Amino acid sequence: MAPPPASPLAISLGDPAGIGPEVIAKCWDNRSAFGLPPFVAIGDARSVAAVWDGVIENVESPGQADAAFDFGLPLIHIPAASADLPGHPSVAGAHCSLDALELAVGLARSGSAAAVVTGPVAKEQLYAIGFQHPGQTEFVAERCGISPGNVAMMLAGPTLRTVPVTTHVALTEVSLKLTPGLIESRGRTVLRGLQRNFGIAEPRLAVSGLNPHAGEGGALGREELDLIGPAIAALAAEGWRVSGPYPADTMFHARARAAYDAALCMYHDQALIPVKALHFEDAVNITLGLPIVRTAPDHGTAFDIAGQDKADPRPMAAAIRMAAECAAFRMEMA
Numbered sequence: 001m002a003p004p005p006a007s008p009l010a011i012s013l014g015d016p017a018g019i020g021p022e023v024i025a026k027c028w029d030n031r032s033a034f035g036l037p038p039f040v041a042i043g044d045a046r047s048v049a050a051v052w053d054g055v056i057e058n059v060e061s062p063g064q065a066d067a068a069f070d071f072g073l074p075l076i077h078i079p080a081a082s083a084d085l086p087g088h089p090s091v092a093g094a095h096c097s098l099d100a101l102e103l104a105v106g107l108a109r110s111g112s113a114a115a116v117v118t119g120p121v122a123k124e125q126l127y128a129i130g131f132q133h134p135g136q137t138e139f140v141a142e143r144c145g146i147s148p149g150n151v152a153m154m155l156a157g158p159t160l161r162t163v164p165v166t167t168h169v170a171l172t173e174v175s176l177k178l179t180p181g182l183i184e185s186r187g188r189t190v191l192r193g194l195q196r197n198f199g200i201a202e203p204r205l206a207v208s209g210l211n212p213h214a215g216e217g218g219a220l221g222r223e224e225l226d227l228i229g230p231a232i233a234a235l236a237a238e239g240w241r242v243s244g245p246y247p248a249d250t251m252f253h254a255r256a257r258a259a260y261d262a263a264l265c266m267y268h269d270q271a272l273i274p275v276k277a278l279h280f281e282d283a284v285n286i287t288l289g290l291p292i293v294r295t296a297p298d299h300g301t302a303f304d305i306a307g308q309d310k311a312d313p314r315p316m317a318a319a320i321r322m323a324a325e326c327a328a329f330r331m332e333m334a
Contacts, residue, residue, distance in 0.1 A: 007114040008065040012100040013043030014119025015082040018301030019311035026313035028073040034317040040065040081259040086307025094125035109143035115293035151289035157279025161262040162270035183231035193288030197326040206260035207244030219315040282318040
């Protein structure tokens with residue numbers, strides 16, 4: 001376990017009508033049991049008060065969160081134009097969630113916060129206010145001056161880390177999107193991310209095939225021969241420990257997982273299904289390739305249960321712990 005980071009973490013509440021305010025407040029309530037370092041929440045205080053009767057400590061900066069953390073939930077208040085009811089998202093709430101995200105990223109970039117943890121947002125409401133990004137990942141990358149093509153989404157649990165080469169595209173389009181250059185770029189981002197965020201000096205990357213049985217030597221498809229194999233060879237030529245392509249159905253049992261530090265998969269569900277099967281409550285979404293640490297719980301706004309005291313805080317707690325660990329590893333390597 002890495003030591004705690006020097007500065008508190010910044011956590012954006014996400015959509016104020018979703019479960020973000022509830023799970024973040026519950027994380028503070030259970031901070032000792034969950035093993036959480038100091039953090040500061042960012043968003044509308046009314047969204048927390050609507051779902052939690054604990055103490056909120058209003059602060060102006062992450063630096064004040066350390067002193068406040070033992071007494072209440074430290075929060076930088078960003079008022080929405082109008083207060084949202086839990087489970088009823090609005091345009092005003094979307095503006096507030098975006099402002100909170102912007103501030104959290106800015107605090108991490110300035111060094112005032114050790115890392116960013118993002119609460120879940122509602123894309124439909126964000127798009128209604130002119131949000132031009134597919135999601136928070138791309139927004140954070142842009143604010144950090146990084147091309148979205150140079151970041152990668154990793155899903156990480158205690159025994160498995162996976163990264164999809166392609167993300168939110170139809171399965172029929174995956175083979176059209178894959179190129180040796182894209183696979184190589186994603187692989188390099190993952191390998192460097194394992195070094196910077198997890199302290200693994202010589203990371204091992206296992207690469208999946210696309211087709212059943214990894215193509216059976218071309219009998220079941222040529223992507224392994226024409227696209228994936230050349231990318232693996234290029235990374236290996238740079239000195240990286242990369243192997244594959246492997247049949248995806250043999251990559252995720254316990255003995256196979258012990259042989260690599262992360263698995264690079266060709267499409268969304270190929271990467272996410274094994275992580276969620278093994279670590280549904282504690283899988284963390286971490287963005288690799290950024291100059292800052294950014295994590296998020298692997299769940300959405302859950303408007304259907306918001307305000308009902310049903311939201312499970314363990315995924316958010318896992319995201320906070322991982323952000324702290326990654327920030328500490330980066331500090332050690334600086």
